[in-house]
Amino acid sequence: MDYNMQLKMLFLCKEYLDEEDNFWELIACNVGYITKYYLNHIYKEPCMTSYLTGQMWVIELLNGHKTRCFNVLRMYPPLFMELCTYLESRYGLKPWLRMSIIEKVGIFVYVLAHGAPNRLTQERFQHSGKTVSRVFKQVLYAMDRMSRDILVPRDPSFKEVPRQLANDARYMPYFKDCIGAIDGTHISIIVPEEDQLHYRGRKGIPFTNVLAGCDFDLLFTYMLTGWEGSAHDSRIFLDTISDPRLKFPKPPEGKYYFVDKGYPERKGYLTPYRKTRCHLSEF
Incomplete structure (x- = not known):
């Protein structure tokens, strides 16, 4: 066998060995991936193993x-x-x-x-x-x-005078037509980072602005949640009383709610007199 033929045979053997090495390397990689997938997604070591479920x-x-x-x-x-x-x-x-x-x-x-x-x-x-x-x-x-x-009024027609008013000379007969109070409150919440700007209130952390109504038994008669903390009380109030889908219990003719001074004046919703100090200690 001449020299050129010997070189050709050596090159063929080398190519064969290289291909065989690559083949076994590929097999090893596939086995590794299959093992990793099995351990991560099929076999999982039990974590919650307490006897008291x-x-x-x-x-x-x-x-x-x-x-x-x-x-x-x-x-x-x-x-x-x-x-x-x-x-x-x-x-x-x-x-x-x-x-x-x-x-x-x-x-x-x-x-x-x-x-x-x-x-x-x-x-x-x-x-x-x-x-x-x-x-x-x-x-x-x-x-x-x-x-x-x-969370609904006990008397949806609001015909009865609350006993807390009827039995107290300080309120009767001046507030006999009042059916409850409405106010808002801020509750801190956790929201995604991209939404935090809309929910951030005056204190710099995310809040939701909640509107609530209650009667004189201190029972909630209405609750609306979901508004951003940056939304003003008056905006939430006006949207609530104007949207029939929210089913807010509106006061009938001649009746009214007490509302916070942050709400606008509307018929059926009595706000405090501005720049008038109330003597809370008397009540």
């Missing part, structure tokens, strides 16, 4: 001392069970295969009662953060539907 913990609270239940859920067991029954039978809250109604409502009440963050709620109820968020939203939507039936 969320369901067991809520049942323990309901069957234990009533003070313990009240301290944790801010309500006694009979009221908690009644709330669960109402949300399920009237407002569409459904159980899951692995989660009951009482555990769902327990998560919702626990978060509200203690301002518990998602991670702490995960550990307490032994569920993932995604599950906690999903359950909280489901119960929140059911509570919103229930609130529309609860």
